[in-house]
Amino acid sequence: MATKGETTRNVILEHAVYLGASMGLESLSIGRLAEDLELSKSGLFAHFKSKENLQIETIRRATQQFVVEVISPALKADRGEPRCRALFERWLEWATRKGGCFFLSAIQEFDDRPGPVRDVLAKTQADWLDTLATAARIAVDEGDFRKNLDPRQLAFEMYSLMMGAHFLYRFVNDRMARERTRAALERLLKDARQDRLGAHKRKN
Amino acid sequence: MATKGETTRNVILEHAVYLGASMGLESLSIGRLAEDLELSKSGLFAHFKSKENLQIETIRRATQQFVVEVISPALKADRGEPRCRALFERWLEWATRKGGCFFLSAIQEFDDRPGPVRDVLAKTQADWLDTLATAARIAVDEGDFRKNLDPRQLAFEMYSLMMGAHFLYRFVNDRMARERTRAALERLLKDARQDRLGAHKRKN
Numbered sequence: 001m002a003t004k005g006e007t008t009r010n011v012i013l014e015h016a017v018y019l020g021a022s023m024g025l026e027s028l029s030i031g032r033l034a035e036d037l038e039l040s041k042s043g044l045f046a047h048f049k050s051k052e053n054l055q056i057e058t059i060r061r062a063t064q065q066f067v068v069e070v071i072s073p074a075l076k077a078d079r080g081e082p083r084c085r086a087l088f089e090r091w092l093e094w095a096t097r098k099g100g101c102f103f104l105s106a107i108q109e110f111d112d113r114p115g116p117v118r119d120v121l122a123k124t125q126a127d128w129l130d131t132l133a134t135a136a137r138i139a140v141d142e143g144d145f146r147k148n149l150d151p152r153q154l155a156f157e158m159y160s161l162m163m164g165a166h167f168l169y170r171f172v173n174d175r176m177a178r179e180r181t182r183a184a185l186e187r188l189l190k191d192a193r194q195d196r197l198g199a200h201k202r203k204n
Numbered sequence: 205m206a207t208k209g210e211t212t213r214n215v216i217l218e219h220a221v222y223l224g225a226s227m228g229l230e231s232l233s234i235g236r237l238a239e240d241l242e243l244s245k246s247g248l249f250a251h252f253k254s255k256e257n258l259q260i261e262t263i264r265r266a267t268q269q270f271v272v273e274v275i276s277p278a279l280k281a282d283r284g285e286p287r288c289r290a291l292f293e294r295w296l297e298w299a300t301r302k303g304g305c306f307f308l309s310a311i312q313e314f315d316d317r318p319g320p321v322r323d324v325l326a327k328t329q330a331d332w333l334d335t336l337a338t339a340a341r342i343a344v345d346e347g348d349f350r351k352n353l354d355p356r357q358l359a360f361e362m363y364s365l366m367m368g369a370h371f372l373y374r375f376v377n378d379r380m381a382r383e384r385t386r387a388a389l390e391r392l393l394k395d396a397r398q399d400r401l402g403a404h405k406r407k408n
Contacts, residue, residue: 022316100315108312111304111374112226122375156384160368164360167367170315171326180360187361187395 009047012037013061016054020062021102024109025055025117055117062102063124070094071131080142081189084135088158088185095162096169096178103128104166129155136192145192157188213251216241217265220258224266225306228313229259229321259321266306267328274298275335284346285393288339292362292389299366300373300381307332308370333359340396349396361392 002010015037016028029051034041048054070090077086095101107125110118129152136151145154161184168177206214219241220232233255238245252258274294281290299305311329314322333356340355349358365388372381 024316105312107371107375108309111371112228125375150387153384153387156368156372157365157388159371160364160388161361163367163371164364167311167315167363168360171311171329180357183354183357184361184364187392191391191395 005047008039008043012039012044012047013058016058017062017065017102018099020055020058021099021105025058025106026109028054028058030054052115052117056120059106059117059120059124066094066103066128080139080144081193084132084139084189085185087132087135088162091162092165092178092181095166100170101162101166104163129159132158139192146194149192154188154192158185161185161188209251212243212247216243216248216251217262220262221266221269221306222303224259224262225309226303229262229310230313232258232262234258256319256321260324263310263321263324263328270298270307270332284343284348285397288336288343288358288393289389291336291339292366295366296369296382296385299370304374305366305370308367333363336362343396350398353396358392358396362389365389365392 012033016033019028019032019036030044030048031041033039033054034044048057070087074083074086074090077083095104103121103124106121110121132155133151136145136149136154139145140147140149140151161181164184165177165181168174168180174180216237220237223232223236223240234248234252235245237243237258238248252261274291278287278290278294281287299308307325307328310325314325336359337355340349340353340358343349344351344353344355365385368388369381369385372378372384378384
């Protein structure tokens, strides 16, 4: 069972992830959290020591949530194209829910701020691009995708699409965001499955 | 000839666009600009009245720059696919130069801040998506792109790709950013040019 301290810490970090996604990581402060959650500022200081550490702990918590909500369920899908689809679909749900995507907001916020927070964030995104590329590589091995597919290129294009979805969803408030993104994914996967023209050329 | 007031205003806004792109629109303040440019704070107040107005004037100036550097030269390319390519290529240069893209930074910053600044920004992005979609529609009319192409879908995908490029360039510092983006564009255009499988099906 969680101790009282762990429970409090959980409540704080859940709220911090929500605030971070909707208002930005810079909006996180020990004072703000203390006020929102009616906790003592000194108690929060004991938990997190500094704003920077609070931001890093919040990124770690968001990463745990992402693993639980996106990666783990998608890994239950069959290896190959089904798993690539499941990763993307879960991610789309994550990115277009209320508040938007914690990570896509944070990377824009910290892209010009070198330091430990940016380093932790950069690692999460590199890990995620690796996860997408690995799923694509497996799909090549399984024969779902063409042999000459560059898995990192596909990962980059999936990532770009999600940024576009996030933009439409949050900025333009386009109700089409998910449909457009899914249509774009279909085109990407169609191209990944086969290069019929290329295959034809090679045969002749 | 520009008056002294106009010249000063130009110098201020050029610097404001640069700061906005690299540090964010929120970093713009009359005090900061006065310090950087060794001008009097009261003089800057006379020019811009408020921080919000300064931000809006800065967006307008960035839009003028974008028209001069991206749109006008690209419109000299032939109607059809060449013009779509020219728009994208000029835009890629704009987005991956020192400081990054003023607009892609600003929309991330203001996506959760309703108000006049966000409204002006939203209009710039809606106009730009329209410009891209119009170029794609012309390419359909010219016979370069397939008849059943959705020009707004292509515009969305070009936009997403640029967000991905901007992310790789600014956050991951990936020297591959431009190559990956160009490779993705090639596939996008290949898909726009023809739907051979679909054409085959329709013929039978």
